[in-house]
Amino acid sequence: MAMLKVENLSKSYRNIPAIQNVSFCLRAGEIVGYLGTNGSGKSTTVKIITGLLQPSDGRVLFNGRNIRDDLPRYRESLGYIPEEAHLYAYMSGMEYLQLVGRLRGMSEKTIDIKANGMLRLLGLESWRHSPMSLYSKGMRQRVLMAAALFHDPKLLVFDEPLSGLDILSARLFKDLLQELAASGKAIFYISHVLEIVEQLCTRVLVISKGKILADAPPLELTRVMQLSSLERVFAQLVEQQDTKSIASEMVAVMQVANH
Numbered sequence: 001m002a003m004l005k006v007e008n009l010s011k012s013y014r015n016i017p018a019i020q021n022v023s024f025c026l027r028a029g030e031i032v033g034y035l036g037t038n039g040s041g042k043s044t045t046v047k048i049i050t051g052l053l054q055p056s057d058g059r060v061l062f063n064g065r066n067i068r069d070d071l072p073r074y075r076e077s078l079g080y081i082p083e084e085a086h087l088y089a090y091m092s093g094m095e096y097l098q099l100v101g102r103l104r105g106m107s108e109k110t111i112d113i114k115a116n117g118m119l120r121l122l123g124l125e126s127w128r129h130s131p132m133s134l135y136s137k138g139m140r141q142r143v144l145m146a147a148a149l150f151h152d153p154k155l156l157v158f159d160e161p162l163s164g165l166d167i168l169s170a171r172l173f174k175d176l177l178q179e180l181a182a183s184g185k186a187i188f189y190i191s192h193v194l195e196i197v198e199q200l201c202t203r204v205l206v207i208s209k210g211k212i213l214a215d216a217p218p219l220e221l222t223r224v225m226q227l228s229s230l231e232r233v234f235a236q237l238v239e240q241q242d243t244k245s246i247a248s249e250m251v252a253v254m255q256v257a258n259h
Ligand SMILES: Nc1ncnc2c1ncn2[C@@H]1O[C@H](COP(=O)(O)OP(=O)(O)OP(=O)(O)O)[C@@H](O)[C@H]1O
Pocket: 013, 014, 017, 018, 036, 037, 038, 039, 040, 041, 042, 043, 044, 045
């Protein structure tokens, strides 16, 4: 059975549809990539599957139960890394993880073991007592990652997780993602970085103008569409604009002389 089943989700903002009839499944051990251009409906989908937003229509089932029947219980099984690191800047990384652990009802001993272990593994040991206002974007991103994994959730939702991570942290993150999938977690991965989606994801969903256009393993998509890369598949599916000529027109407009 699918761990997460998304059934015919639709959401409109002031009668303008943002997503329409979005359906897909996510099984244990899968890393499913969610691709779409700006404004295609990715964040709206993520807000609904994390329980932050109510759909206009459709439902989300976690292990067969509608998530909205018991949202607090669902959130015990969910780890979410948002795109932007909004953290309490005056807190240290350690204090933030302690807060997360207490809100999750963990004992102080468990919190201590987990927080120290995670901060050490993420290269933040010597910074653990410094306020996060002093952290770089990548360091804050790593704290968010630790916070999302802290309660050992079954389902992970990552929104553009590599933004701000340096090469080494990004590599660690990719290895971690594969390890998490191998241990039976289900991972929903929103990204604009096609090469990484191609490397990491077992399946890819392409959304355009609020509708799912494709749902298949990356290799199958490239084979069926007889294209050499996911980037070409994506461009063809969403009828991407001629970016080269837009770029050259942009430079021409920039250079318009002052009249
Ligand atoms: N709160 C809102 N009120 C009105 N319209 C909204 C709201 N949130 C999103 N929309 C609209 O819904 C559509 C889908 O937006 P959404 O943020 O889900 O796209 P996205 O794929 O996440 O985009 P991006 O990659 O730019 O983050 C867009 O047309 C957007 O303008």
